[in-house]
Amino acid sequence: MPQKTEQESSKALDSSFESLKELQLLYLFSSTLLSTMQLNRLLHLILSSLVYEDNALFCRSLLFLYNKKTNALQGMLAVCRTNADGLHLVSKEPDNPLSGHWELDELEMKKQWDSEFCAKVRNIRVDLNDDCVLIDELIKERRLCHFNTSELPANSGCDFLVDLGINAFAVVPLLTRKNLIGLIIVDNPFKNQPFTSKQLQLLQLFANQSGMAIENTRLYKNLEEAHEELQTTRERLIHGAHLAAIGEMAASISHELKTPLITIGGFAARLGKMIPEGDRQRHYLDTIINESHRLEQLLGDILAFSRKPTICYxxxxxxxxxxxxxxxxxxxxxxxxxxxxxxxxxxxxxxxxxxxxxxxxxxxxxxxxxxxxxxxxxxxxxxxxxxxxxxxxxxxxxxxxxxxxxxxxxxxxxxxxxxxxxxxxxxxxxxxxxxxxxxxxxxxxxxxxxxxxxxxxxxxxxxxxxxx
Ligand SMILES: Nc1ncnc2c1ncn2[C@@H]1O[C@H](COP(=O)(O)OP(=O)(O)OP(=O)(O)O)[C@@H](O)[C@H]1O
Ligand SMILES: [Mg+2]
Incomplete structure (x- = not known):
């Protein structure tokens, strides 16, 4: 068997090392996506990993989400390399390269959200019906493409990219099994080098995983909301059942009390008529009459509340x-x-x-x-x-x-x-x-x-x- 030259061996070693780094990057990216169920945080993490200095991929990443009802893309978030340095590794075994995930602090996310570039992107809405022919085509084809804005035809409808100072860029749709969720645009405005095929491959792999992760967080949120609604309905039902039980008990007690009370009031009134006004005993009887009248009214209220309501429309x-x-x-x-x-x-x-x-x-x-x-x-x-x-x-x-x-x-x-x-x-x-x-x-x-x-x-x- 022919022996490998030293140069060939070193090349092979370099290439294995590169592959290992890519695998590690992909592993970290997918464990990051798995570790968060909160949509907003997830979007920040996706864009930050694409521009994070150590990953040496891109300088800026922009996210647009698709609105099916209006058939439009809405700018959601943009992250530049300069404000992605807060991305940090969280790992229980720091020595193991295949462990842990990336995290971002609230403060770092706020910094990204508040940046001027991000605000500009959030103001962009691309109507797919007539605005941007190029993006429309790309979405139909459902694949990654890369362009240079200066080479695009005048009527391509991509003026918003020029306004953002984007020249050479790559764009990739975010898809779930059937649906379009949005797209990610990346560029390298500070480097005058074309994208490498490795960078584009990684972008495609990132985008594939991101689409599914975004869909999962949305489903999870829906599930949480449905669960909360179920919980409140359950509480309301229990509360209703308690009230019904109280009402029933109050109604039966009121019913039992009302008849003797009417008798007491009636006889007290009769006695009252026999005792002249101003007499001390008459005052006692008047108190009995007034109080039994008040109680009668109270019992009437309780019965009215407990009875099945009928409305005479x-x-x-x-x-x-x-x-x-x-x-x-x-x-x-x-x-x-x-x-x-x-x-x-x-x-x-x-x-x-x-x-x-x-x-x-x-x-x-x-x-x-x-x-x-x-x-x-x-x-x-x-x-x-x-x-x-x-x-x-x-x-x-x-x-x-x-x-x-x-x-x-x-x-x-x-x-x-x-x-x-x-x-x-x-x-x-x-x-x-x-x-x-x-x-x-x-x-x-x-x-x-x-x-x-x-x-x-x-x-x-x-x-x-x-x-x-
Ligand atoms: N206009 C109001 N301003 C301040 N508190 C009020 C007012 N209306 C109701 N409340 C509060 O709500 C409570 C419940 O009112 P509700 O009318 O059901 O019963 P109540 O007035 O206490 O007794 P009842 O109406 O049977 O004589 C009152 O006890 C009172 O604390
Ligand atoms: Mg009242």
Missing amino acids: QCCDLKAILEECIDDYEATLIGHKIAATTDFKNSDWTVLGDSNQLKQICINLLVNAQEAMPGGGELHLALNEIEEGGCRKIAVTIADTGGGITEDLMDRIFTPFFTTKRHGTGLGLAIVNRIVQNHGGTLTVRNLENGAEFSIVLPKLSSVSCGR
């Missing part, structure tokens, strides 16, 4: 309902030094609903507002038409100057039987919430500067459908 003018409530409650408001103002524009405020129940909503909220302002204050009621999810809706807002609701109570005030008042049942807002939901609406609350504002949004009904 009719066309309701919300403005008329609000005005009626304010009239009914005017004396109480004046007595408590509360000035009420309204902002009801002349418009159509018709909703489909049960006018008695809608009135109850308004009264419960007025009572709460009044109770929140024991020393007087201001009450403001307004009606506004809004658009939500493509539908016309009516928003009723009731705002007071009673100091608002503390953050820790915000989540609890709609829970049945939650109250901060000595004689409250904690059913007022729960009843409001239930009625609003049964009417296909939403109830929200927020704090204003001096108080709370409750908003009810109900679907608007056009007067035509009401036969007016």
Whole structure:
């Protein structure tokens, strides 16, 4: 067998060494992709590894992601060699070349994101329908290409590359099995050397792995979101079941208590008639009568809350309902030094609903507002038409100057039987919430500067459908 010359052996050794370095690079790249499930970090890592000084590949890397709906490419991120030096190896066995992965700190990612070049790239949107013929072709062919902008035909639609100061560049699509995800563009503006075939091969291999990794992180994110949604639905169901159990128990107790209570109140009233006014015993009886009346009302509320709701649908003018409530409650408001103002524009405020129940909503909220302002204050009621999810809706807002609701109570005030008042049942807002939901609406609350504002949004009904 012929002996290899010293020169040949050294060449073979060099070539094996080069291959080993490439393998190591590919290994590091793929373990980096496997180590991160966060899309943003992944994109930074992909672009940084392409321009990292030690890897001796390219000087700048740009990423565009594809939007299928608009058939356009959107500039997402760009990294230059100068701001990729934060890429560092994380390894449990530093002596083993085939262990570990690259990492980037948050601060380094921010530095890349904030760079002027990256901001320029993020402002670019390439419409594939008519903007860039060249990129369109390349995507159809689904392969890596390299060009020189000065050699491109005038109508190639690649002006954005010239604007970025890109001359000789390579571009590679990011693909999953069937779909285009985006593309990566790399260039070497500071070196006047053509790309080597090794560099282009590595770029292609990087791109193949990156496409799949990006798709995986997106799927993972979807899975996480679905999991979170499932968790909240589960919690809501458990909460609902608890409330149903509380409601059922409260209803049966209320039912049992109501009859004897009516009897007590009735007999006390009869006795009261036999005792002359001003008598001390009459005062005791009046207390029994008043308290049993209050308890009867409370039990009535509990039963109303627990019963299956029935809505007697009719066309309701919300403005008329609000005005009626304010009239009914005017004396109480004046007595408590509360000035009420309204902002009801002349418009159509018709909703489909049960006018008695809608009135109850308004009264419960007025009572709460009044109770929140024991020393007087201001009450403001307004009606506004809004658009939500493509539908016309009516928003009723009731705002007071009673100091608002503390953050820790915000989540609890709609829970049945939650109250901060000595004689409250904690059913007022729960009843409001239930009625609003049964009417296909939403109830929200927020704090204003001096108080709370409750908003009810109900679907608007056009007067035509009401036969007016
Ligand atoms: N306008 C408001 N300003 C400040 N806090 C409010 C206001 N409305 C309701 N709250 C808070 O929400 C709690 C629950 O209100 P909700 O109407 O359900 O019950 P309640 O008023 O305590 O009792 P009930 O209405 O049965 O007499 C109240 O106890 C109070 O702490
Ligand atoms: Mg109340």
